[in-house]
Amino acid sequence: xxxxxxxxxxxxxxxxxxxxxxxxxxxxxxxxxxxxxxxxxxxxxxxxxxxxxxxxxxxxxxxxxxxxxxxxxxxxxxxxxxxxxxxxxxxxxxxxxxxxxxxxxxxxxxxxxxxxxxxxxxxxxxxxxxxxxxxxxxxxxxxxxxxxxxxxxxxxxxxxxxxxxxxxxxxxxxxxxxxxxxxxxxxxxxxxxxxxxxxxxxxxxxxxxxxxxxxxxxxxxxxxxxxxxxxxxxxxxxxxxxxxxxxxxxxxxxxxxxxxxxxxxxxxxxxxxxxxxxxxxxxxxxxxxxxxxxxxxxxxxxxxxxxxxxxxxxxxxxxxxxxxxxxxxxxxxxxxxxxxxxxxxxxxxxxxxxxxxxxxxxxxxxxxxxxxxxxxxxxxxxxxxxxxxxxxxxxxxxxxxxxxxxxxxxxxxxxxxxxxxxxxxxxxxxxxxxxxxxxxxxxxxxxxxxxxxxxxxxxxxxxxxxxxxxxxxxxxxxxxxxxxxxxxxxxxxxxxxxxxxxxxxxxxxxxxxxxxxxxxxxxxxxxxxxxxxxxxxxxxxxxxxxxxxxxxxxxxxxxxxxxxxxx
Numbered sequence: 001x002x003x004x005x006x007x008x009x010x011x012x013x014x015x016x017x018x019x020x021x022x023x024x025x026x027x028x029x030x031x032x033x034x035x036x037x038x039x040x041x042x043x044x045x046x047x048x049x050x051x052x053x054x055x056x057x058x059x060x061x062x063x064x065x066x067x068x069x070x071x072x073x074x075x076x077x078x079x080x081x082x083x084x085x086x087x088x089x090x091x092x093x094x095x096x097x098x099x100x101x102x103x104x105x106x107x108x109x110x111x112x113x114x115x116x117x118x119x120x121x122x123x124x125x126x127x128x129x130x131x132x133x134x135x136x137x138x139x140x141x142x143x144x145x146x147x148x149x150x151x152x153x154x155x156x157x158x159x160x161x162x163x164x165x166x167x168x169x170x171x172x173x174x175x176x177x178x179x180x181x182x183x184x185x186x187x188x189x190x191x192x193x194x195x196x197x198x199x200x201x202x203x204x205x206x207x208x209x210x211x212x213x214x215x216x217x218x219x220x221x222x223x224x225x226x227x228x229x230x231x232x233x234x235x236x237x238x239x240x241x242x243x244x245x246x247x248x249x250x251x252x253x254x255x256x257x258x259x260x261x262x263x264x265x266x267x268x269x270x271x272x273x274x275x276x277x278x279x280x281x282x283x284x285x286x287x288x289x290x291x292x293x294x295x296x297x298x299x300x301x302x303x304x305x306x307x308x309x310x311x312x313x314x315x316x317x318x319x320x321x322x323x324x325x326x327x328x329x330x331x332x333x334x335x336x337x338x339x340x341x342x343x344x345x346x347x348x349x350x351x352x353x354x355x356x357x358x359x360x361x362x363x364x365x366x367x368x369x370x371x372x373x374x375x376x377x378x379x380x381x382x383x384x385x386x387x388x389x390x391x392x393x394x395x396x397x398x399x400x401x402x403x404x405x406x407x408x409x410x411x412x413x414x415x416x417x418x419x420x421x422x423x424x425x426x427x428x429x430x431x432x433x434x435x436x437x438x439x440x441x442x443x444x445x446x447x448x449x450x451x452x453x454x455x456x457x458x459x460x461x462x463x464x465x466x467x468x469x470x471x472x473x474x475x476x477x478x479x480x481x482x483x484x485x486x487x488x489x490x491x492x493x494x495x496x497x498x499x500x501x502x503x504x505x506x507x508x509x510x511x512x513x514x515x516x517x518x519x520x521x522x523x524x525x526x527x528x529x530x531x532x533x534x535x536x537x538x539x540x541x542x543x544x545x546x547x548x549x550x551x552x553x554x555x556x557x558x559x560x561x562x563x564x565x566x567x
Contacts, residue, residue, distance in 0.1 A: 004033060016047030027058065032065035039070065043083075052083030063094070068101040075106065079118070088119030099130070104139035107131075111145065115154070124155030135166065143170035144178040151181070160191020171202070176209035183217065187227065196227030207238075215242035216250045223253070223262075232263025248278035252286040259289070259298065268299030287314040288322045295325065295334075304335025315346065320355035323347070327361065331370075340371035359386035360394045 007022030020041045026034030039058030042051045056077050062070030075094030078087045092113050098106030111130030114123050128149050134142035147166030150159045164185055170178035183202030186195045200221060206214035219238035222231045236257050242250035255274035258267045272293050278286035291310035294303045308329050314322035327346035330339045344365050350358035363382035366375045386394035 004031065007034075007037065016041070018047075020047035027061075030065075032062045032067040032070070035059075035062040035065075036067050036070040036073070039073065043073070043077075052077065056083040063097075066097070066101075068098040068103040068106070071095075071098040071101075072103050072106040072109065075109065079109070079113070088113065090119075092119040102137070104134040104137055104142060107134035108139060108142040108145065111142070124149065126155075128155035135169070138169075138173075140170045140173040140175040140178070143167075143173075144175050144181070147178065147181065160185065164192050171205075174209070176206045176211040177213070179203075179206040179209075180211050180214040180217065183214065187217070187221075196221070200227040207241075210245070212242045212245045212247045212250075215239075215245075216247055216253070219250060219253060223257075232257070236263050243274065243277075246277075246281075248281040248283040248286065251275070251278040252283050252289065255286065255289060259293075268293065272299040282317075284314050284317055284319045284322075288319050288325075291322060291325065295329075304329060306335070308335040315349075318349075318353060320350045320353040320358070323350040323353075324355060324358050324361070327358070340365065344371045356386055356389045356391045357393075359383075359389075360391055360397070363394070363397075 003022050003026050007019045007026070010016070010019035010022060020038070023034045023037035023041065027038045028034075035058045039055045039062065041047050042058065043055035044050070056074060059070045059074040059077070063074055071094045074084075075091045075098065077083050078094065079091040080086070092110065095106045095110040095113065099110050107130050111127040111134075112118075113120055114130060115127035116122065128146065131142045131146040131149065135146045143166045147163045147170065149155050150163035150166065152158070156162075164182065167178045167181045167185070171182055179202050183199040183206065184190075185192050186199035186202065188194070200218070203214040203218050203221070207218060215238045219235045219242065221227050222235035222238065224230070228234075236254060239250045239254040239257065243254050251274045255271040255278070256262070257264055258271035258274065260266070272290065275286040275289045275293070279290055287310055291307045291314065293299050294310065295307035296302070300306075308326065311322045311326040311329065315326050323346045326336075327343040327350070328334075329336050330342035330346065332338065336342070344362070347358040347361045347365070351362060359382045363379045363386065364370075365372060366382065367379035368374070383394050383397050387398045
């Protein structure tokens with residue numbers, strides 16, 4: 001006993017070598033406590049080099065003398081497969097022996113085995129009994145786990161107030177996950193009053209113990225300004241902390257901040273690196289973002305085939321946005337064989353996940369009869385659903401259909417069709433002809449009905465949309481938007497450029513940059529008035545459409561002026 005007491009004193013003074021010598025001496029005298037301590041020092045590498053096999057040997061010797069702590073320690077080794085061959089059943093046997101001696105660590109671990117069904121038949125009810133037995137004796141980990149069982153309703157009736165009670169008991173003992181969990185309840189107002197400022201204080205207690213969930217929660221709070229003032233630098237700081245511990249949510253969130261330049265400089269390569277780390281843990285949003293990077297050329301060259309690979313990986317696991325983007329690749333044959341049927345199928349799956357844009361795209365398929373029989377009624381039904389859910393493109397489409405009906409009754413423009421949208425005009429083969437009334441423009445007025453009036457304009461003025469600000473494309477003060485039909489010659493466009501009628505030309509398209517460049521070059525061959533130099537660069541993403549930027553630079557009298565094309 002004297003030697004054991006000396007060993008305890010040396011251990012408290014962190015004189016581990018001397019403590020080990022004392023325990024080893026008592027272990028040689030067949031002391032169960034000494035054998036357990038020697039095993040523990042070998043397991044932790046205190047006072048001696050770490051050696052799990054020797055640790056297991058000494059724990060087993062103490063177990064033969066029914067030492068509860070040694071039974072628990074050896075059970076952990078069998079559960080984790082450290083120093084011994086992994087054996088869940090043997091772990092359960094050892095935990096039960098220690099359980100019967102009221103060892104709270106073993107009671108908690110046995111509850112975990114029941115909860116996961118490892119080495120024993122899965123039973124949440126039995127898990128709760130184990131957790132409760134240890135929790136009532138003040139075991140912090142068991143108090144937290146019992147609280148969690150009440151939170152999710154496993155083995156007991158779901159009761160958020162009871163969950164909060166047990167979380168508080170554990171948190172009072174500085175249990176970091178319990179502190180985070182109280183913060184989570186307060187932040188959401190689940191079972192207890194909502195108080196985001198108080199929630200932040202609990203998160204801050206948890207991060208002092210390096211709790212990764214609390215670090216991520218603080219990052220999100222600063223990112224959104226919930227419970228704290230919005231602070232992007234602080235958000236990035238906490239995401240970085242959690243990402244460094246391998247948290248995939250934080251890695252993906254920090255990747256988005258790098259991609260978008262939120263609080264930190266834009267860095268597409270760093271964003272992609274973080275996405276790949278999170279994707280390694282099958283984080284679906286990160287997998288989707290990698291696909292976006294390859295499609296849009298962010299941090300890597302544009303590679304539609306690679307984009308399709310990553311989209312498919314996420315789409316197969318029910319990531320709606322990935323299903324939608326994959327549908328576009330199939331629609332336009334980018335990186336995959338062109339197939340309206342595949343596009344339709346992926347969009348249909350996305351609608352089942354309540355992904356609103358997919359409703360709009362399915363409506364277009366029904367409207368135009370792509371891979372399915374034309375059905376204007378079904379198209380209108382889907383447009384209406386998307387519109388009612390706030391999808392602005394569908395709202396514009398509904399307004400356009402109203403305008404079309406209004407135009408038929410009020411305006412006569414011969415055989416020309418008035419139904420044009422920013423997307424479909426690129427896919428038309430409509431040709432302007434001499435003698436026609438001229439190009440028709442939709443002038444969008446900012447009135448309460450968002451009505452559009454169709455009027456005839458002189459032939460040298462192509463499709464003009466006034467007050468672009470109303471279209472919510474993010475530009476200001478009424479620039480002119482000229483949308484050029486894909487089948488129309490560019491001569492009229494060059495006429496406008498020479499007249500300096502247009503300073504900025506903007507539109508959106510699914511057509512690849514390479515196809516546009518090929519078209520522009522072929523159109524300009526033989527055009528003596530148009531000695532243009534074209535620069536085409538990928539600009540990013542506007543909702544679900546590729547957004548590209550064109551610059552056509554024309555030399556005039558030794559100088560030049562630039563007209564921008566943002567597609």
